Amino acid sequence: MPALNIQDFSFTYKGSDEVSLNNITLPIMKNAITSLIGPSGCGKSTLLRSMNRIHDLYQGNIYNGKIDFFDIKTEQIINILEIKTENEFIKLRQKVGMIFQKPTPFPMSIFDNIAYGLKISGIKNKSELQDKVEQALVSSALFDEVKDRLHKPATSLSSGQQQRLCIARAIAVEPDVLLFDEPTSSLDPISTGAIEELIVELKNDISIAIVTHNMQQASRISDYTAFMHQGTLIEYDKTENIFLNPQEQKTENYITGRFD
Amino acid sequence: MILNRLNIEKNFQNISLISASLVFVLIFSIFITLFVSAAPAINEFGLDFIIDSDWNKRAIATDNLHKEKGIFSKNHLEVQRYSIKDINDINADNDKDMMIDVDETNTKTIYGGLVPIVGTILTTLIALIFSLPIAMGIAVFLAEIAPKHISNIVGVAIELLAAIPSIIFGMWGLYYFAPMITKFFGGYQVSLLTAGLVLGVMILPFIASLTRDSMKTTPNVLKESAYALGATKFEVIKDIIFPYSRVGIIGSIILALGRALGETMAVAFLIGSVFVLPSALTKPTISIPVAMANNFGGASGLGESSLFYLTLILFAISFSIISFAKFFFLKRA
Amino acid sequence: MRLLINKIFLLLSITSSIIGLSFLAWILITLFIKGFSSFHLSLFMNDLIDGGLRNLLIGQIILASLASLIGIPIGITAGIYIQEYGRGKYSHLIRDLSDIMMSAPSIVIGAFVYAIVVVPSGGTSGFAGAIALAIMLTPVVIITTDNMLSLIPKELREAGIAIGASKYKVILHIVMRSAKVGIMTGILLAFARIVGETAPLLFTSETSNYLSLNLSDSFPSLTVSIYELANEPEASSRDLAWAASLILTLLVLFINLSSRYILRNKK
Numbered sequence: 001m002p003a004l005n006i007q008d009f010s011f012t013y014k015g016s017d018e019v020s021l022n023n024i025t026l027p028i029m030k031n032a033i034t035s036l037i038g039p040s041g042c043g044k045s046t047l048l049r050s051m052n053r054i055h056d057l058y059q060g061n062i063y064n065g066k067i068d069f070f071d072i073k074t075e076q077i078i079n080i081l082e083i084k085t086e087n088e089f090i091k092l093r094q095k096v097g098m099i100f101q102k103p104t105p106f107p108m109s110i111f112d113n114i115a116y117g118l119k120i121s122g123i124k125n126k127s128e129l130q131d132k133v134e135q136a137l138v139s140s141a142l143f144d145e146v147k148d149r150l151h152k153p154a155t156s157l158s159s160g161q162q163q164r165l166c167i168a169r170a171i172a173v174e175p176d177v178l179l180f181d182e183p184t185s186s187l188d189p190i191s192t193g194a195i196e197e198l199i200v201e202l203k204n205d206i207s208i209a210i211v212t213h214n215m216q217q218a219s220r221i222s223d224y225t226a227f228m229h230q231g232t233l234i235e236y237d238k239t240e241n242i243f244l245n246p247q248e249q250k251t252e253n254y255i256t257g258r259f260d
Numbered sequence: 261m262i263l264n265r266l267n268i269e270k271n272f273q274n275i276s277l278i279s280a281s282l283v284f285v286l287i288f289s290i291f292i293t294l295f296v297s298a299a300p301a302i303n304e305f306g307l308d309f310i311i312d313s314d315w316n317k318r319a320i321a322t323d324n325l326h327k328e329k330g331i332f333s334k335n336h337l338e339v340q341r342y343s344i345k346d347i348n349d350i351n352a353d354n355d356k357d358m359m360i361d362v363d364e365t366n367t368k369t370i371y372g373g374l375v376p377i378v379g380t381i382l383t384t385l386i387a388l389i390f391s392l393p394i395a396m397g398i399a400v401f402l403a404e405i406a407p408k409h410i411s412n413i414v415g416v417a418i419e420l421l422a423a424i425p426s427i428i429f430g431m432w433g434l435y436y437f438a439p440m441i442t443k444f445f446g447g448y449q450v451s452l453l454t455a456g457l458v459l460g461v462m463i464l465p466f467i468a469s470l471t472r473d474s475m476k477t478t479p480n481v482l483k484e485s486a487y488a489l490g491a492t493k494f495e496v497i498k499d500i501i502f503p504y505s506r507v508g509i510i511g512s513i514i515l516a517l518g519r520a521l522g523e524t525m526a527v528a529f530l531i532g533s534v535f536v537l538p539s540a541l542t543k544p545t546i547s548i549p550v551a552m553a554n555n556f557g558g559a560s561g562l563g564e565s566s567l568f569y570l571t572l573i574l575f576a577i578s579f580s581i582i583s584f585a586k587f588f589f590l591k592r593a
Numbered sequence: 594m595r596l597l598i599n600k601i602f603l604l605l606s607i608t609s610s611i612i613g614l615s616f617l618a619w620i621l622i623t624l625f626i627k628g629f630s631s632f633h634l635s636l637f638m639n640d641l642i643d644g645g646l647r648n649l650l651i652g653q654i655i656l657a658s659l660a661s662l663i664g665i666p667i668g669i670t671a672g673i674y675i676q677e678y679g680r681g682k683y684s685h686l687i688r689d690l691s692d693i694m695m696s697a698p699s700i701v702i703g704a705f706v707y708a709i710v711v712v713p714s715g716g717t718s719g720f721a722g723a724i725a726l727a728i729m730l731t732p733v734v735i736i737t738t739d740n741m742l743s744l745i746p747k748e749l750r751e752a753g754i755a756i757g758a759s760k761y762k763v764i765l766h767i768v769m770r771s772a773k774v775g776i777m778t779g780i781l782l783a784f785a786r787i788v789g790e791t792a793p794l795l796f797t798s799e800t801s802n803y804l805s806l807n808l809s810d811s812f813p814s815l816t817v818s819i820y821e822l823a824n825e826p827e828a829s830s831r832d833l834a835w836a837a838s839l840i841l842t843l844l845v846l847f848i849n850l851s852s853r854y855i856l857r858n859k860k
Contacts, residue, residue, distance in 0.1 A: 116499065279667045282731075428624070493599055557796065578701075
């Protein structure tokens with residue numbers, strides 16, 4: 001059962017003549033890591049950002065098709081492209097979280113950062129907040145490093161720690177799906193390794209989609225891989241198949257570095 | 261040939277250095293000039309000038325016990341102020357040998373700057389309190405709420421409001437805004453309140469533009485991160501944008517304060533221009549720039565020097581506040 | 594509940610903007626109504642002594658133009674120094690001082706020029722007024738020039754030096770040329786600002802009822818006269834003040850809008 005089922009999805013940016021995404025059909029499988037790979041400009045970030053409808057912050061974009069989201073709690077399937085009310089948007093984003101390319105710590109303390117999503121969803125009880133924050137920090141392997149300075153500003157952390165902070169912040173609200181947009185591209189190799197480990201652990205509870213331009217990363221951590229080119233999904237399969245036995249010529253060219 | 265080029269290069273550099281240094285020379289000269297012109301008043305009244313509310317009052321020195329025609333003292337506590345009328349009244353009640361003779365040797369004119377100083381500060385405060393919420397609302401609208409083309413148009417409109425000369429604000433304020441204000445609050449049409457509110461309208465676009473610019477420095481990813489957690493626009497503005505741009509916003513407000521202190525023409529139309537401490541907001545009074553504008557023309561001697569003293573105080577306060585805003589808040593990259 | 598707060602907040606923000614715009618509209622409408630009712634062509638043909646505004650308009654523009662002649666060269670060269678030649682503390686100091694002077698009270702400038710020009714020369718003069726306006730203009734030109742030059746990428750300068758051009762040539766021919774539009778816009782906006790100033794002229798050039806363009810005597814000024822007319826008891830004086838206000842505002846707004854238009858087009 002896919003956590004997100006993308007069907008015939010097309011997307012055009014506001015004011016653009018060209019279609020950015022062309023009839024994409026793709027499942028994001030539950031409790032698995034699906035990576036989106038492809039050359040720059042292929043639309044992988046555009047696709048990812050459609051999954052939590054963050055595009056809608058900027059008006060005028062056009063989309064067609066369907067993206068079905070399976071809500072674990074209510075056991076209902078919702079087409080997220082039909083969401084219109086602000087309430088529904090908020091609910092969607094609490095279920096489908098996002099981590100960005102650059103770490104984005106909020107201008108507040110470490111504790112307040114993690115607690116932010118919880119507070120705005122109405123949790124006020126101090127001990128409940130404390131528990132959930134601690135849990136999120138433990139799950140993102142950050143707790144030991146920050147437990148003595150929870151009330152220091154989040155900007156005092158290193159970039160690797162900041163990115164783990166953003167992950168902790170996102171998982172604190174217990175989402176069903178997490179979207180990662182090139183999460184390690186601005187980090188050093190050691191921090192990258194730590195985050196990759198973290199993502200692999202998270203998949204036990206959360207379904208994950210990750211955009212990466214690093215093929216090794218995709219082959220290391222993901223269960224499924226989707227290769228895109230110029231807005232079209234060229235091939236989607238289990239990761240080992242994509243890398244060891246690609247069906248499409250374009251896929252093979254990209255993986256072997258022959259792409260032009 | 262190359263020597264020639266070097267010469268021109270050197271000359272050009274020197275000329276530009278001299279031009280730049282003129283700024284330094286200018287500020288230095290202004291302080292010195294004001295100080296020199298104010299020196300007679302500073303000498304005469306000292307720092308008591310700042311807390312003395314009597315402007316252009318005849319003062320008579322008396323020693324209560326001996327009713328002697330005394331020596332004038334710089335300590336204003338020893339000088340009793342009477343208007344000529346008061347003195348005549350006192351004399352009417354006194355016995356012959358207790359009468360106070362008023363002549364050149366025992367009277368002088370006293371100038372105290374408290375009223376304009378208070379007026380300057382209060383009009384500015386009123387202006388700030390009035391304009392701050394509205395300006396913040398406009399800034400938020402321009403930075404986060406309005407779609408691009410509306411934001412552009414409204415932004416230009418706000419900057420046009422800022423471009424309108426202050427004397428126009430004075431005209432409109434006196435004949436149109438002030439009557440409306442007095443309809444709601446009662447009181448005089450020329451008063452601390454009306455002057456403060458018109459001043460508020462004047463600094464409104466300034467605060468709005470600067471705040472909007474500060475807000476726009478917030479990186480998009482940061483905002484998106486908050487939206488991605490399900491935050492509403494209000495929450496993003498309150499929890500992310502304002503804290504992030506807090507320093508710039510505060511700096512803008514302080515800068516606006518510094519500017520408002522020195523505003524002359526709009527306030528001149530509306531404050532009433534009387535050297536009286538207002539017993540209520542709706543009563544007329546005066547501010548330093550207005551004292552200058554309306555009184556400098558006919559002033560001479562100690563009176564003129566006192567006006568320079570006021571101007572020096574104004575320049576010092578204004579310069580300090582603007583510098584404070586710049587150095588602590590509005591750091592440029 | 595959160596959404597309700599959000600909606601209320603948005604509404605408040607929109608309301609504030611409407612209030613801000615209303616003030617602008619109110620002022621402009623007032624100017625048009627009061628100004629137009631006393632408007633006729635003879636205003637441009639008569640001087641103040643005959644109930645017209647001709648001498649005042651010409652005088653104000655001459656004062657502002659003279660101030661620009663003084664202030665623009667100084668401002669641009671100083672701005673060039675700060676951005677191109679300056680290193681370290683001194684140029685930063687000049688930049689900061691210019692920034693501060695931009696917001697300084699205009700009445701202080703008037704008092705200053707009174708003390709150093711009017712008093713020694715024995716009386717008010719157009720020359721003193723122009724100097725006062727120049728003092729107000731120069732910091733704005735400095736900051737504008739500095740800002741516009743800082744937008745030019747350093748690679749452009751490096752390319753110029755690499756061809757063998759001397760530094761001043763690089764600055765004048767390459768860098769300034771690229772920044773030309775921005776600087777001109779800044780200058781126009783600064784001009785619009787000083788043409789509407791009153792306080793610096795009050796005791797330096799005062800005003801005049803005649804078209805006497807003698808710079809060593811009291812010089813006609815539109816703004817100072819508006820102030821005087823508004824304080825006169827006669828209704829006709831006030832009507833004239835409104836007409837003058839309308840013309841002044843139209844002039845200032847016109848300069849503002851056109852310089853924005855130029856900047857937008859050039860981009």
